[in-house]
Amino acid sequence: MVNLATLQASINPFCQIRSACYLPEINKEMGDKRSYPHSSTDEPPNSRLFVIGSKMLKEEDFRSAFGVFGTIEEIWVVKDRSTGENKGVTYIKFAKTSEAACALEAMNGKSIGNVNRSIKVMIAASRDQGSKRESNEEEKTLRLFVVVPKTMTDSELYDEFKTYGDIDYANILKDKETRESKGFAYVKYYKFSHAAIAFEECDKKYRPVFAEPRKSQRDLEMDRHYSAPRGHDQDNYSQNMPIAPPLGIPDFHSSGEGFTKLIVIASPVLNQDQLWKLFDIVPGLDYCHVNYEGRPRPTRAVAEVAYTSPQSAAHAREKLHGFEYPMGFRLIVRPEQDNRPNVFAGRSLDKPKPDILQIAETIAQASSLIQAAGFSPDILQAKLGLGNKSNPGTSMDLDIQCSVKLPERKPLAKIDDETVARCFIVCFPSALHNSVLKDVFSRFENLIDVYMLNNKNCGYANYSTKKSAEEAIKVLHGAEIMGIRMKVMEAQEKPDHQRKRQRIDSPF
DNA sequence: CGACGGGACGC
DNA sequence: CGACGGGACGC
Numbered sequence: 001m002v003n004l005a006t007l008q009a010s011i012n013p014f015c016q017i018r019s020a021c022y023l024p025e026i027n028k029e030m031g032d033k034r035s036y037p038h039s040s041t042d043e044p045p046n047s048r049l050f051v052i053g054s055k056m057l058k059e060e061d062f063r064s065a066f067g068v069f070g071t072i073e074e075i076w077v078v079k080d081r082s083t084g085e086n087k088g089v090t091y092i093k094f095a096k097t098s099e100a101a102c103a104l105e106a107m108n109g110k111s112i113g114n115v116n117r118s119i120k121v122m123i124a125a126s127r128d129q130g131s132k133r134e135s136n137e138e139e140k141t142l143r144l145f146v147v148v149p150k151t152m153t154d155s156e157l158y159d160e161f162k163t164y165g166d167i168d169y170a171n172i173l174k175d176k177e178t179r180e181s182k183g184f185a186y187v188k189y190y191k192f193s194h195a196a197i198a199f200e201e202c203d204k205k206y207r208p209v210f211a212e213p214r215k216s217q218r219d220l221e222m223d224r225h226y227s228a229p230r231g232h233d234q235d236n237y238s239q240n241m242p243i244a245p246p247l248g249i250p251d252f253h254s255s256g257e258g259f260t261k262l263i264v265i266a267s268p269v270l271n272q273d274q275l276w277k278l279f280d281i282v283p284g285l286d287y288c289h290v291n292y293e294g295r296p297r298p299t300r301a302v303a304e305v306a307y308t309s310p311q312s313a314a315h316a317r318e319k320l321h322g323f324e325y326p327m328g329f330r331l332i333v334r335p336e337q338d339n340r341p342n343v344f345a346g347r348s349l350d351k352p353k354p355d356i357l358q359i360a361e362t363i364a365q366a367s368s369l370i371q372a373a374g375f376s377p378d379i380l381q382a383k384l385g386l387g388n389k390s391n392p393g394t395s396m397d398l399d400i401q402c403s404v405k406l407p408e409r410k411p412l413a414k415i416d417d418e419t420v421a422r423c424f425i426v427c428f429p430s431a432l433h434n435s436v437l438k439d440v441f442s443r444f445e446n447l448i449d450v451y452m453l454n455n456k457n458c459g460y461a462n463y464s465t466k467k468s469a470e471e472a473i474k475v476l477h478g479a480e481i482m483g484i485r486m487k488v489m490e491a492q493e494k495p496d497h498q499r500k501r502q503r504i505d506s507p508f
Numbered sequence: 509c510g511a512c513g514g515g516a517c518g519c
Numbered sequence: 520c521g522a523c524g525g526g527a528c529g530c
Contacts, residue, residue, distance in 0.1 A: 050522065127522090148514095182514085211516075215517095424510085453511075
């Protein structure tokens with residue numbers, strides 16, 4: 001038996017228990033589908049429990065034990081169809097996911113009614129999948145998949161969602177090469193009830209869903225076993241890492257042997273001349289050819305960069321791989337042929353780490369480039385670890401070519417600020433890249449997000465203050481940026497049916 | 509002259 | 520041990 005006190009004690013603080021005032025409603029007649037449209041489905045997700053217990057337990061036993069956690073929509077004690085015998089399993093449908101979560105966490109393993117045996121409480125599998133269980137069951141109740149503004153960082157996401165419970169990790173998905181946000185993220189909690197509260201209470205703009213579980217380790221091993229039976233695996237544990245480490249900038253210390261040609265992945269806003277100047281920092285540049293990939297507008301530049309000696313190529317790779325140029329884009333620099341001769345096996349790499357003199361030299365060499373490209377030298381210094389206090393953002397300013405004078409960049413909006421003003425943006429003849437948009441529109445404070453619609457030349461910039469949107473319009477409307485003509489005007493209100501419900505914080 | 513985004517994890 | 524019933528034209 002459990003009493004209310006033990007229940008309360010076992011319920012976590014993030015889970016709001018329904019008080020007695022809800023009980024009369026619970027006690028009214030059940031099974032009325034018109035008032036509980038979801039009672040026979042699993043909506044909202046993970047709101048239906050599957051309870052294994054004694055065949056002696058009656059509906060009322062479940063009602064009195066589980067009713068305290070919230071609104072029960074239906075209790076179904078399964079009986080044998082022909083004999084009518086209680087089969088010892090029961091479905092309990094709650095109105096809310098968090099209610100089911102609290103009930104599960106509090107009641108699993110407890111005994112109820114007058115039966116001196118513990119019950120087992122699980123999330124009911126959806127009706128169509130029968131009784132078969134996911135290989136890694138728990139994950140589907142702990143992990144949310146959310147849409148996030150492109151301007152959001154991992155730690156902002158973490159801070160935003162930690163208000164609902166203890167977070168295992170909060171990872172924004174990023175392009176493997178450019179490291180730009182893809183605009184969605186996983187947030188994993190340690191407890192189902194925390195994930196459930198986040199699912200229900202977070203701002204609707206995040207469009208949360210419970211994430212589909214990743215393939216289990218066993219499944220992955222099976223796959224590997226049948227496809228590529230090579231070597232040992234190294235990382236199936238990343239899903240359990242607290243916060244994804246920034247992808248290392250691997251292998252800075254490659255030997256100066258084996259390759260003279262590099263493949264460079266870079267921002268599509270860079271032209272061949274800019275890339276040439278950058279790679280020409282390292283003596284021995286032979287040529288630099290650029291192609292642009294991505295339709296309808298380029299999403300990246302792919303350059304073939306060759307040096308006259310392997311030492312130069314290795315040096316360029318070492319200095320420039322992972323370098324953020326421009327803001328938001330890390331260069332990817334790798335040998336054209338990555339199946340290098342295995343010089344690593346024989347001897348250890350005794351090449352020293354770049355020392356302070358080398359770095360200083362690089363900076364000196366870079367200065368002319370920086371001048372030419374319109375960067376400020378202290379940003380590069382900061383980037384290479386010598387720098388002064390300024391610009392903690394560690395990213396470089398873009399070389400924005402603009403027909404009008406742009407203000408300095410300003411802080412973005414606080415992460416939970418609401419959009420109060422929107423600019424409608426039209427680019428002609430083609431859309432500007434995200435990183436350029438972000439740079440330009442963040443010159444007016446409190447930018448929330450800026451984006452172009454898919455395959456269109458128009459988009460929106462969202463601000464949390466009306467003043468900024470107005471200033472952006474005043475400055476940018478009619479301007480020409482990177483050769484693109486801009487129209488920036490006040491956005492019409494969304495049509496009614498697409499307006500998302502937003503929190504209303506204003507007292508008025 | 510353009511109007512309302514986006515959804516899956518390195519093998 | 521242990522996985523899917525019942526209801527059914529009304530206000």
